[in-house]
Amino acid sequence: xxxxxxxxxxxxxxxxxxxxxxxxxxxxxxxxxxxxxxxxxxxxxxxxxxxxxxxxxxxxxxxxxxxxxxxxxxxxxxxxxxxxxxxxxxxxxxxxxxxxxxxxxxxxxxxxxxxxxxxxxxxxxxxxxxxxxxxxxxxxxxxxxxxxxxxxxxxxxxxxxxxxxxxxxxxxxxxxxxxxxxxxxxxxxxxxxxxxxxxxxxxxxxxxxxxxxxxxxxxxxxxxxxxxxxxxxxxxxxxxxxxxxxxxxxxxxxxxxxxxxxxxxx
Amino acid sequence: xxxxxxxxxxxxxxxxxxxxxxxxxxxxxxxxxxxxxxxxxxxxxxxxxxxxxxxxxxxxxxxxxxxxxxxxxxxxxxxxxxxxxxxxxxxxxxxxxxxxxxxxxxxxxxxxxxxxxxxxxxxxxxxxxxxxxxxxxxxxxxxxxxxxxxxxxxxxxxxxxxxxxxxxxxxxxxxxxxxxxxxxxxxxxxxxxxxxxxxxxxxxxxxxxxxxxxxxxxxxxxxxxxxxxxxxxxxxxxxxxxxxxxxxxxxxxxxxxxxxxxxxxxxxxxxxxxxxxxxxxxxxxxxx
Numbered sequence: 001x002x003x004x005x006x007x008x009x010x011x012x013x014x015x016x017x018x019x020x021x022x023x024x025x026x027x028x029x030x031x032x033x034x035x036x037x038x039x040x041x042x043x044x045x046x047x048x049x050x051x052x053x054x055x056x057x058x059x060x061x062x063x064x065x066x067x068x069x070x071x072x073x074x075x076x077x078x079x080x081x082x083x084x085x086x087x088x089x090x091x092x093x094x095x096x097x098x099x100x101x102x103x104x105x106x107x108x109x110x111x112x113x114x115x116x117x118x119x120x121x122x123x124x125x126x127x128x129x130x131x132x133x134x135x136x137x138x139x140x141x142x143x144x145x146x147x148x149x150x151x152x153x154x155x156x157x158x159x160x161x162x163x164x165x166x167x168x169x170x171x172x173x174x175x176x177x178x179x180x181x182x183x184x185x186x187x188x189x190x191x192x193x194x195x196x197x198x199x200x201x202x203x204x205x206x207x208x209x210x211x212x213x214x215x216x217x218x219x220x221x222x223x224x225x226x227x228x229x230x231x232x233x234x235x236x237x238x239x240x241x242x243x244x245x246x247x248x249x250x251x252x253x254x255x256x257x258x259x260x261x262x263x264x265x266x
Numbered sequence: 267x268x269x270x271x272x273x274x275x276x277x278x279x280x281x282x283x284x285x286x287x288x289x290x291x292x293x294x295x296x297x298x299x300x301x302x303x304x305x306x307x308x309x310x311x312x313x314x315x316x317x318x319x320x321x322x323x324x325x326x327x328x329x330x331x332x333x334x335x336x337x338x339x340x341x342x343x344x345x346x347x348x349x350x351x352x353x354x355x356x357x358x359x360x361x362x363x364x365x366x367x368x369x370x371x372x373x374x375x376x377x378x379x380x381x382x383x384x385x386x387x388x389x390x391x392x393x394x395x396x397x398x399x400x401x402x403x404x405x406x407x408x409x410x411x412x413x414x415x416x417x418x419x420x421x422x423x424x425x426x427x428x429x430x431x432x433x434x435x436x437x438x439x440x441x442x443x444x445x446x447x448x449x450x451x452x453x454x455x456x457x458x459x460x461x462x463x464x465x466x467x468x469x470x471x472x473x474x475x476x477x478x479x480x481x482x483x484x485x486x487x488x489x490x491x492x493x494x495x496x497x498x499x500x501x502x503x504x505x506x507x508x509x510x511x512x513x514x515x516x517x518x519x520x521x522x523x524x525x526x527x528x529x530x531x532x533x534x535x536x537x538x539x540x541x542x543x544x545x546x547x548x549x550x551x552x553x554x
Contacts, residue, residue, distance in 0.1 A: 079432030
């Protein structure tokens with residue numbers, strides 16, 4: 001279970017560009033729950049993910065995952081329990097390393113990286129099996145550097161790598177936003193399949209309201225660094241994009257001025 | 267070029283190739299512009315010279331590796347723990363080593379005349395240098411294919427991804443710069459024994475020479491597997507020595523050598539930009 005207690009984050013505190021990104025965020029996500037997070041630009045969605053992953057330290061509050069206190073752990077230590085996929089497909093993989101070498105990097109997430117062979121006997125066959133499941137033919141290209149792959153292929157690989165070791169938490173930061181619609185759908189389907197198969201706890205930020213309601217079991221809406229809406233169960237099943245927009249405007253007290261968020265909902 | 271001169275160039279190329287392997291690790295694998303090299307090269311030569319004078323040339327090589335690695339690690343600590351830019355961290359270590367090297371040698375230079383070296387044991391000197399290069403190259407190739415080596419490559423390739431995969435990128439830099447400068451120290455140590463001479467300023471511009479070797483090698487051997495890339499650094503180092511020998515034979519004043527080295531590196535680095543401009547112009551020309 002992921003527990004956030006009173007998490008606050010302000011950038012450039014006391015400076016001219018002071019910006020409060022998270023205001024006293026508290027939430028609990030039970031193990032195996034797939035939660036989608038929506039909100040317009042600059043409402044703190046990505047900051048929340050980055051604070052959980054350890055990219056930024058928090059100003060106040062605590063973050064625990066399955067009883068493990070993450071708040072003060074450096075990012076690379078948290079990575080042993082957290083898998084991440086970024087919006088930019090370039091960030092999720094090491095471009096000059098081959099497909100199988102990237103898979104090997106993911107396989108040893110959280111374990112000591114000593115002087116034994118980077119790709120052990122039998123690893124290649126295991127990777128090939130996993131890559132075959134993607135249905136992108138990457139199992140035929142295991143010796144090629146990742147830089148030769150398309151954005152969609154890289155993102156699918158990054159997703160597979162993030163989920164490979166069954167992390168206690170999977171963080172997805174608009175990971176299909178930069179892809180063509182066709183491959184975006186494929187990556188989204190793959191996401192749901194991986195989360196289901198691994199029974200993963202996942203937190204997915206998205207701009208797509210429809211996807212936010214159709215994926216996972218719970219939807220959280222953020223505005224100005226706060227959680228203003230948190231729906232699940234029957235309430236969520238009856239929810240439509242239009243109702244969600246209306247609810248947003250009622251709760252936040254201002255109209256939803258993010259065209260991207262609105263349009264992608266239709 | 268006479269056969270003797272060619273053999274000499276080849277051998278120098280082989281010895282300097284050990285440094286090129288080190289610089290390949292820092293520049294190409296770790297993606298860190300590490301200027302420690304100029305200092306760690308001389309540090310290796312200094313250690314090698316005083317221990318050779320003391321009758322321990324092999325120990326001199328060993329000391330050079332350790333001292334060089336320590337220098338590289340110092341740069342890594344300055345960079346990662348004290349958050350000093352990599353370029354500046356390297357310059358700082360290099361500057362500090364200037365004094366250290368003079369302290370180690372006790373004077374500005376040491377001549378190794380009638381001194382035992384690894385090159386006058388009776389074994390042909392080319393066998394000694396080639397053998398040592400082979401050991402270093404096999405070590406680098408083996409290391410970069412271990413789990414730790416993968417971590418180091420990932421840290422240099424994509425730091426954000428590396429950290430998100432649980433790699434401690436600071437440790438990777440520490441290890442990488444340690445190995446890179448350990449190799450550089452060994453190269454300096456061998457040069458001192460090969461030329462029977464160590465000088466406090468012999469490292470000036472070494473980083474550029476090593477970088478030139480790496481770039482020349484990449485231009486000659488374009489296939490991008492790790493093995494070929496390591497081989498390229500070695501080939502580049504040998505070609506560089508031949509180029510220098512040829513321009514010297516053409517009557518160039520040795521004083522201008524560093525200038526030539528700088529020009530070679532500028533040309534090699536700007537090749538992609540110049541190539542693109544040239545292509546664009548060609549295209550426009552055809553359009554008209």
